Amino acid sequence: MTFPKVSRLWFGLGLIVLLALPWLFRNPYYHLLGFNLWLLVVTASAWNMLSGYTGYKSLGHSAFFGLGAYLVAITAARYGWNPLWSAPVLGLGVGVIALLVGWVLLRADGSAFVIASIAVLLIFRLLALNLRGLTSGAPGLSQPLPPWSPQFSRMPFYYYMLGLAIITVGVSGFIRRTRFGLGLFAIRDDEGKAASVGVATNLYKVLAFGISAYFMGVAGGIWSYFQGHISPIFTFDILNDVDMVIASMLGGLGTLWGPVLGAFIIVPARDLILFRFGESQIHLAVFGVLMILIIVLLPNGIITTYRNRRRRRAGRTSAFAGARTAAEMTEAAQKADQSGPEKPVR
Amino acid sequence: MSLLLETVDLHKSFGGITAVDGATIDVETGSITGLIGPNGSGKTTLFNLITGVFTPDAGDVFFAGKKVTAARADKLCHMGLARTFQITRLFWNRSVLENMMVPVPHVGLRSLFGPGMRSEEEGRAMALLERVGLDHLHDQPAKELSFGQQKLLELAAVLMSNPSLVLLDEPAGGVNPTMIGFIMELVRALHQEGVTFLIVEHNMPMVMELCDRVLVLDVGVRIADGTPAAIQSNPRVLDAYLGQ
Amino acid sequence: MLVQVLLTGVLTGGVYALMVSGLSLIFGVMRVINIAHGAFLVLGAYLSYWLFTLAGVDPILSILVIAPLFYLVGVGVQRGLISRVGGDAGFVVLLTIAVAVSLEGIMGALWQSTVRTVRTDYTSTVLSFTVGTMPLRVPLVRLGGFAASLLILAALYLVLTRTRLGRAIRATIQNPEAAQLVGVNIAKVKATTFGIGLATVAAGGAMFSLIFSFNAGSHVEWISKMLSIIVLGGLGSLPGALIAALLLGAVENLSAVVMTSYISPIVFYLILFLVLVFRPQGLLGTRLRKS
Numbered sequence: 001m002t003f004p005k006v007s008r009l010w011f012g013l014g015l016i017v018l019l020a021l022p023w024l025f026r027n028p029y030y031h032l033l034g035f036n037l038w039l040l041v042v043t044a045s046a047w048n049m050l051s052g053y054t055g056y057k058s059l060g061h062s063a064f065f066g067l068g069a070y071l072v073a074i075t076a077a078r079y080g081w082n083p084l085w086s087a088p089v090l091g092l093g094v095g096v097i098a099l100l101v102g103w104v105l106l107r108a109d110g111s112a113f114v115i116a117s118i119a120v121l122l123i124f125r126l127l128a129l130n131l132r133g134l135t136s137g138a139p140g141l142s143q144p145l146p147p148w149s150p151q152f153s154r155m156p157f158y159y160y161m162l163g164l165a166i167i168t169v170g171v172s173g174f175i176r177r178t179r180f181g182l183g184l185f186a187i188r189d190d191e192g193k194a195a196s197v198g199v200a201t202n203l204y205k206v207l208a209f210g211i212s213a214y215f216m217g218v219a220g221g222i223w224s225y226f227q228g229h230i231s232p233i234f235t236f237d238i239l240n241d242v243d244m245v246i247a248s249m250l251g252g253l254g255t256l257w258g259p260v261l262g263a264f265i266i267v268p269a270r271d272l273i274l275f276r277f278g279e280s281q282i283h284l285a286v287f288g289v290l291m292i293l294i295i296v297l298l299p300n301g302i303i304t305t306y307r308n309r310r311r312r313r314a315g316r317t318s319a320f321a322g323a324r325t326a327a328e329m330t331e332a333a334q335k336a337d338q339s340g341p342e343k344p345v346r
Numbered sequence: 347m348s349l350l351l352e353t354v355d356l357h358k359s360f361g362g363i364t365a366v367d368g369a370t371i372d373v374e375t376g377s378i379t380g381l382i383g384p385n386g387s388g389k390t391t392l393f394n395l396i397t398g399v400f401t402p403d404a405g406d407v408f409f410a411g412k413k414v415t416a417a418r419a420d421k422l423c424h425m426g427l428a429r430t431f432q433i434t435r436l437f438w439n440r441s442v443l444e445n446m447m448v449p450v451p452h453v454g455l456r457s458l459f460g461p462g463m464r465s466e467e468e469g470r471a472m473a474l475l476e477r478v479g480l481d482h483l484h485d486q487p488a489k490e491l492s493f494g495q496q497k498l499l500e501l502a503a504v505l506m507s508n509p510s511l512v513l514l515d516e517p518a519g520g521v522n523p524t525m526i527g528f529i530m531e532l533v534r535a536l537h538q539e540g541v542t543f544l545i546v547e548h549n550m551p552m553v554m555e556l557c558d559r560v561l562v563l564d565v566g567v568r569i570a571d572g573t574p575a576a577i578q579s580n581p582r583v584l585d586a587y588l589g590q
Numbered sequence: 591m592l593v594q595v596l597l598t599g600v601l602t603g604g605v606y607a608l609m610v611s612g613l614s615l616i617f618g619v620m621r622v623i624n625i626a627h628g629a630f631l632v633l634g635a636y637l638s639y640w641l642f643t644l645a646g647v648d649p650i651l652s653i654l655v656i657a658p659l660f661y662l663v664g665v666g667v668q669r670g671l672i673s674r675v676g677g678d679a680g681f682v683v684l685l686t687i688a689v690a691v692s693l694e695g696i697m698g699a700l701w702q703s704t705v706r707t708v709r710t711d712y713t714s715t716v717l718s719f720t721v722g723t724m725p726l727r728v729p730l731v732r733l734g735g736f737a738a739s740l741l742i743l744a745a746l747y748l749v750l751t752r753t754r755l756g757r758a759i760r761a762t763i764q765n766p767e768a769a770q771l772v773g774v775n776i777a778k779v780k781a782t783t784f785g786i787g788l789a790t791v792a793a794g795g796a797m798f799s800l801i802f803s804f805n806a807g808s809h810v811e812w813i814s815k816m817l818s819i820i821v822l823g824g825l826g827s828l829p830g831a832l833i834a835a836l837l838l839g840a841v842e843n844l845s846a847v848v849m850t851s852y853i854s855p856i857v858f859y860l861i862l863f864l865v866l867v868f869r870p871q872g873l874l875g876t877r878l879r880k881s
Contacts, residue, residue: 198423281698288692
């Protein structure tokens with residue numbers, strides 16, 4: 001990626017601030033909040049690479065988060081693999097499994113896809129509950145504590161997840177600029193048309209599914225290490241998907257920074273809600289209502305709505321954009337006529 | 347002259363209603379072939395069977411000497427068969443230039459993860475846009491174009507895949523006379539440059555003026571085949587149009 | 591033994607048929623998959639439970655109160671929320687999921703996570719009889735639930751076939767554009783259908799409270815079960831849904847005998863996944879595809 005000079009400067013400054021934050025706010029509670037923030041940036045951005053870019057809205061994507069979490073926890077408990085390196089490696093396995101699942105799942109589209117994706121999540125959860133030899137079933141799995149001093153317990157996790165978040169957003173931004181990304185956006189707008197102009201739609205969708213699942217898997221692996229103990233119900237939880245969806249939609253579905261912005265709003269908000277309502281399940285209701293409001297009132301998200309508004313304001317001054325009247329059409333046609341066929345290009 | 351496209355006895359029915367009942371047509375390399383027929387005579391269904399949108403119940407499609415029955419649309423596009431749609435289809439939220447770049451052919455993973463916008467292809471796209479008079483709108487979203495401009499963009503974008511055969515589905519549908527004239531000029535010029543066309547169209551003056559050969563379909567079956575002049579005086583054609 | 595298992599399964603399937611009829615109807619008219627249906631089912635069960643424990647109203651009688659209430663809620667949800675989200679089927683599904691999550695939160699706050707069920711004085715009554723030489727045992731609540739479900743379904747059938755409204759609904763299912771052309775007020779039909787859909791699930795919920803135990807989180811398991819039924823039957827096909835309900839009631843009872851009860855829900859999830867991916871039109875019904 002090439003940044004303009006000023007933005008490179010800001011990027012550097014921002015990074016320094018993010019790196020310094022855990023030292024400025026020493027309370028472990030803030031480290032937890034920071035970890036959760038970067039975690040949601042990773043998962044929402046990864047979800048957005050598939051669902052935002054292609055329009056295939058998966059609600060079972062935390063199946064791969066959970067798969068990563070379990071693979072890392074099992075290998076840590078059995079073979080003593082250190083999650084810090086095993087998560088990005090085992091993530092590849094998650095990606096390969098996701099390619100296979102996606103290859104089948106992506107035959108469905110629209111609401112059939114949404115529901116079939118939930119079914120995938122439920123199947124994974126049921127397997128985690130029942131393959132007791134591997135997963136220990138409902139009580140779940142524990143793994144060794146991190147070797148570093150408890151004094152720093154959460155700080156390395158904060159930095160790890162920050163790094164992963166930067167890589168995920170970087171890859172997401174990279175994809176947007178490639179032919180691959182162009183093809184994904186084409187699929188979102190009109191899949192049949194995309195195929196008719198040469199986009200190998202199945203390949204594109206399945207690849208996006210796999211890449212997205214890779215980051216879900218790595219995030220899940222680190223999360224399981226952070227937790228120290230995981231169980232099927234909370235690892236394969238549709239509410240994880242709801243978080244990703246709300247964050248992406250609130251920020252701007254299919255935009256690069258939308259999921260990031262959304263995560264920055266959702267994580268503190270969720271924390272406030274949980275703090276305010278404590279153990280009571282009412283926080284679920286607050287979350288549900290928030291999701292309803294976003295879908296009904298702000299389906300395009302903050303970034304896209306802002307951009308459209310700015311565009312419209314600019315559009316008023318340029319007379320030609322959006323020409324729809326017959327007169328304007330003729331004018332366009334005549335213009336086209338004049339600059340017409342004299343200059344062959346083929 | 348060699349045959350670029352050939353369909354052999356294609357059949358397709360939907361829930362008991364026969365849309366195409368044994369279509370055998372061919373398109374010669376380097377021709378502008380017209381495909382006409384009354385409403386519901388299976389022209390668009392035939393297009394969809396040729397381009398892999400529908401799978402035929404029976405019959406075969408050959409393109410450039412290869413059997414391509416029920417081949418995937420993207421594969422056909424890579425082989426050089428492109429099409430436009432009766433109701434214009436574009437990537438509405440993408441810019442005009444991006445609409446031009448999607449059809450650019452690419453090979454292998456390296457090019458897949460190469461930049462979406464490439465200078466040499468971008469130059470070609472801008473030149474084509476200039477040719478259809480849309481270059482000044484290259485960064486507008488496609489949905490903000492006028493109806494006629496959208497039709498032109500669809501045609502121009504399809505050319506980016508370097509097709510040898512272009513299927514046009516009602517290029518003049520809902521377009522004003524000035525624009526029809528312009529589209530005809532464009533088709534003629536592209537034809538001069540070596541592109542073969544198969545055109546479904548209801549605008550008879552346009553078909554008769556533009557095409558060097560006209561096929562007439564009824565329920566997907568060819569009922570007449572010849573020069574525009576011969577078709578106009580063919581009694582079976584008049585029957586099909588008037589006797590429905 | 592096999593006959594006994596199948597019989598219990600079919601009786602349960604009758605209740606399932608009532609539970610999913612609204613889901614299928616809503617999809618048929620609106621092409622909307624209402625994920626909140628499971629949450630409304632559990633809410634209906636909770637309200638029956640409340641009426642029973644607080645006022646001593648029999649769950650089957652409580653239908654008379656909850657069904658009209660749910661009808662109004664349904665009209666409100668359709669008019670106020672769903673009709674405002676146009677176009678994208680994915681967004682509408684997300685919206686109904688959001689409704690389900692909200693309901694789960696509210697129910698969890700009101701009734702905590704304790705698993706509840708309604709225990710009337712006839713709950714543990716079992717009828718035994720013999721057919722030929724075969725002794726059969728049927729719990730009274732299952733038989734009653736089955737009979738009441740059939741009655742309500744019959745009423746629904748009459749509404750759909752004999753009334754002006756029913757004709758409008760069926761016309762809309764077959765072809766919304768054509769229905770609009772002949773003067774059907776689509777917006778009104780959609781709201782009414784959503785209302786009826788929720789009213790039937792309220793009735794289903796009352797029956798449910800008698801037969802099953804539940805808490806706020808149960809809706810996830812039940813919506814997957816209900817979805818696999820209507821998906822197998824063919825989305826939007828009411829007869830298909832009824833056949834699939836009986837079928838799956840029987841299959842579920844069998845699989846619970848064959849497998850451990852922990853893994854047996856996988857039958858439903860697999861059906862859901864495989865049918866949606868490979869045969870979206872189900873046994874009877876329309877393809878759930880964009881084009």
